[in-house]
Amino acid sequence: MVKELWNSFPSLLEGKINALLERAEPTSVKCFQLFKTCQSEDLWSGTFDNFSAQVKKFFSVSVRERRKSDLDRFLDRPLPADLFSQFFLTFHNAEIHDQEIHSIVSWSHHVLRLGVRAQSVIVSQEVLFKTIYYVTHPPLFEKGIHIQFEDFCEAWKKVVFKLFGNQHDAEFARIMNEIRWLQTQVKKEESALVEKNFLRGDYFTQTELDWTRAVLKATQEQSSIPRFPLIRGPGKQSLKDLERTVSLFRIVQNTKLPDLLMHRENIRNTVIDQCLNLLKLAK
Numbered sequence: 001m002v003k004e005l006w007n008s009f010p011s012l013l014e015g016k017i018n019a020l021l022e023r024a025e026p027t028s029v030k031c032f033q034l035f036k037t038c039q040s041e042d043l044w045s046g047t048f049d050n051f052s053a054q055v056k057k058f059f060s061v062s063v064r065e066r067r068k069s070d071l072d073r074f075l076d077r078p079l080p081a082d083l084f085s086q087f088f089l090t091f092h093n094a095e096i097h098d099q100e101i102h103s104i105v106s107w108s109h110h111v112l113r114l115g116v117r118a119q120s121v122i123v124s125q126e127v128l129f130k131t132i133y134y135v136t137h138p139p140l141f142e143k144g145i146h147i148q149f150e151d152f153c154e155a156w157k158k159v160v161f162k163l164f165g166n167q168h169d170a171e172f173a174r175i176m177n178e179i180r181w182l183q184t185q186v187k188k189e190e191s192a193l194v195e196k197n198f199l200r201g202d203y204f205t206q207t208e209l210d211w212t213r214a215v216l217k218a219t220q221e222q223s224s225i226p227r228f229p230l231i232r233g234p235g236k237q238s239l240k241d242l243e244r245t246v247s248l249f250r251i252v253q254n255t256k257l258p259d260l261l262m263h264r265e266n267i268r269n270t271v272i273d274q275c276l277n278l279l280k281l282a283k
Contacts, residue, residue: 009111010149010179014040016104017147021138024094025059031125033093037086037120039180043075058087063247064233081254088251090144096136105129108239116175122160145263146248153179208239209279215246216275219268242274 026034035051037046044051054074058066071087072078100223105128112123123129125244134155145152153176160172203213211228218225234240250273252264 009108009115010182013104013152014147014149016107017132017135018151020096020100021089021091021094021145022063022225024089024096025056026089027093027095029054030089030093034086038075040081041080043077043079043164045076050197059089085251085254091136091138091147092140092144094136100134101129101132101136103220104132108132109225112175116178120168120171120175121164121228122156122172127156127159127163127171128269130159134159143263146245146267204236204278207241208234208236212239212242212275212278215242216279219271221248222268222278225271236277238274242271242278245274 021203031052032048034055035048036043038051058070058074063068065086068079068081068084071084105125108128109123109125112128116123131152135147135152157172157176160168207229212227214226228234228239234243245267249264251265252267280281
């Protein structure tokens with residue numbers, strides 16, 4: 001059980017951090033920005049307090065279920081499509097509470113202590129809290145969406161250096177080498193399993209193949225990307241990963257926000273690469 005948990009640590013940590021954004025509400029500053037935008041576009045004539053209450057209700061719904069029509073119903077007139085992206089959050093403008101970070105820190109601390117078998121200060125809860133806080137409250141020009149394990153590692157390194165200088169460099173390098181080696185092994189195992197399933201011919205259904213091809217075509221042509229055709233969503237992990245990346249790309253396709261625009265092409269390329277890799281194995 002411990003081995004399986006340690007093997008899954010990087011991907012599980014990514015999921016836990018990104019999940020914070022899926023259920024977050026906008027900061028008061030972000031909410032006020034949305035209020036002023038809607039006022040300037042003649043979309044809202046009421047008070048800020050009433051607007052805030054309606055926005056809170058919108059963000060209380062899961063990301064997957066949020067629709068522009070939900071906003072249209074409480075605004076004075078329908079929201080223009082190019083403004084809808086402003087109602088998506090990044091870690092630059094989402095309210096992330098300390099208790100949610102503490103929950104991830106407690107879990108991470110437990111797994112790291114078991115995995116690296118160390119009582120070092122660099123895997124202490126204090127250091128891990130500062131690290132995850134940095135990731136979820138990033139400086140303006142640092143990544144604010146689609147957090148990966150490497151982003152956590154980079155933040156961890158910065159926190160350790162800020163607190164201790166070079167004092168723990170050797171120990172930190174040892175832990176990083178072990179974790180990165182672990183990631184490599186896990187990815188090899190996952191790739192082998194995916195290829196085995198493809199070769200058996202039972203990995204993709206025709207519906208899944210058709211959707212993947214349609215996503216690839218739409219992304220390459222920078223047109224509207226179709227949603228997965230089944231209401232329950234994709235069941236296979238590789239397709240869930242693709243759908244998550246597609247969701248991020250939809251957010252940045254029409255945005256005017258600088259902190260999202262800087263990631264648009266990278267996310268687009270990631271969608272294309274995921275589709276090509278899946279379709280290549282399906283041949």
